[in-house]
Amino acid sequence: MTITVQYFARLREDLGRERDEVAATGELQTVGDLWRHLHGDPPARLMAAVNQAHARLDTPVADGDEVAFFPPVTGG
């Protein structure tokens, strides 16, 4: 079973890809764990969402979740 990770805007460009699929393991308990597992230390002003709702680095993640990382939003 997996967690889907999506990237948007400058973050997607900097990472060179739109998404990752990560095997859900007991070590990946939070959004922050997921980022560190994939990319190391999180950058300043990193925003995240779990299942299309805003999340923080300490928000729990679970098997099957849709997680997204993105820079500060600039709509409107």
Added chain:
Amino acid sequence: MTITVQYFARLREDLGRERDEVAATGELQTVGDLWRHLHGDPPARLMAAVNQAHARLDTPVADGDEVAFFPPVTGG
């Protein structure tokens, strides 16, 4: 020479007329003098204008001026 005095809204109805013409004399130096000359003590929340600009009871009046008295405005 005269000063024209106009009344609006409830004040016009209460006084039973739209306007007065007052002979300009040395005693009528301010908007307040004019009201007291015509009607006695001014009511609370009385508003006034001289030559179509907002005025106070101590605003000077002069021969030929268009003075108006009215209740609080309620537009918008």
Added chain:
Amino acid sequence: MAVRLFDHPFDPWALVRERERQLPLERLGACSVFAGRMRDFNEAEDIRAMFLEHYPGMTERELERIVAEAEARWPSITCEVAHRVGAVDPSETLVLVAVWSAHRVAARDACAEILERLKHEAPFWKRERLTDGTERWVEQNTPGH
């Protein structure tokens, strides 16, 4: 600056759109609009109709002064103000204030300021006719800030 009085119903959105055809919208990133309509109730009473008395001459001067003072305070803005006079029926537009600016804070603040000053300084007076046929003057506007 544009200030208009209407003695008949007007469409506020048509007015805004018409004005925008003459504006450089690529430089005016923000537009803040307030439209006030006649309600069929006020202070728990049912209102059938309204008459808007005004002071011809002073009304136009006051509206122009209020807009000019807003333009002095927020130099980047462009404004459109319209107001009904005379007999008005429920749901008809009483007042329109539209402000364009490069930035949203100026547009929003100027729109609110012009409306508040209009309500407390421009010489209009509302007379309401209730559904029971009686009439009354509106005593004062509610504070807006």
Added chain:
Amino acid sequence: MAVRLFDHPFDPWALVRERERQLPLERLGACSVFAGRMRDFNEAEDIRAMFLEHYPGMTERELERIVAEAEARWPSITCEVAHRVGAVDPSETLVLVAVWSAHRVAARDACAEILERLKHEAPFWKRERLTDGTERWVEQNTPGH
């Protein structure tokens, strides 16, 4: 509540007027609207075009949440929110927020609050193409209050 995304130009005033045809304006005395347009400059640079990236699914959910929370805070309001996505040219409308209420303070405050929350919470990202052909991401929105 109505929340809409457009991938093509839309007329904000037609949208407002269309919505008003379904509203009891005789009970909604106040309407506060903000329309944001694409400018042809930003931070002293000339902008030729813009691409608005968004997070499909989350965008609609966020806009609906923001509006629902405003309706909970100001129970009397009715709202319409629209936003462009994709390629946008200067002067085209990026965002529309319209709020109707019985009273002006609720309409004005809710309109400002929805716009600010949209700008800081809804997952949109602007990418600008300058007149020299280079492109850049907008780093962050300016504070609005």
